[in-house]
Amino acid sequence: MGIAFQAKLSWPPTGNKMSRTGNGRVYPNPDYVAWLHANLLELLVVATAPPIEGPVSVRATFYPKTNRKYDLDNHFKPCGDLLEKAGVIVNDSQIVELVLRKAEKRPGEPHVVVELEELAQ
Numbered sequence: 745m746g747i748a749f750q751a752k753l754s755w756p757p758t759g760n761k762m763s764r765t766g767n768g769r770v771y772p773n774p775d776y777v778a779w780l781h782a783n784l785l786e787l788l789v790v791a792t793a794p795p796i797e798g799p800v801s802v803r804a805t806f807y808p809k810t811n812r813k814y815d816l817d818n819h820f821k822p823c824g825d826l827l828e829k830a831g832v833i834v835n836d837s838q839i840v841e842l843v844l845r846k847a848e849k850r851p852g853e854p855h856v857v858v859e860l861e862e863l864a865q
Contacts, residue, residue: 747859748796748860749796749832749860751786751790751832751857751858752857753786753787753826753855753856754783754854755806755854756779756822756856757773757819757822758815758818758819759818759821759822761776762776762821762822763776776822779822780829784829784830787830788830791830796834798838798862799838799839799840799862799865800833800839800840800860800861800862800863801840801841801842801843801863802839802841802858802859802860802861803843803845803859804820804843804844804845804858805857806819806844806846807849807855807856807857808846808849808850808854809854810849810851811849816844816845816846819856820844823856823858824836827858827860833860
């Protein structure tokens with residue numbers, strides 16, 4: 745069906761650091777919240793269509809700052825949450841196909857490019 749949505753996001757925090765615990769409670773990590781808010785504002789400007797309701801295929805290409813090793817899946821979790829919070833998709837459980845790719849480093853501008861394709865139901 746073709747690309748339904750594409751966005752360039754700043755480098756996401758790892759999913760392992762999305763929350764912290766203290767006093768028997770779980771709190772969102774301030775770095776995660778800051779990343780979420782900054783990118784949410786960007787997506788709200790770009791995502792003007794109603795949320796995609798059916799199954800989607802997602803391709804995310806990560807452009808890191810260095811050649812340091814990192815887990816792609818840990819860095820995608822915040823991106824899926826962001827797509828839902830921005831109203832691009834109804835729920836990140838709609839993602840039925842996920843392709844994650846490491847690209848060449850971008851020393852001055854680490855980022856991730858996320859592309860969604862709406863699939864036939």
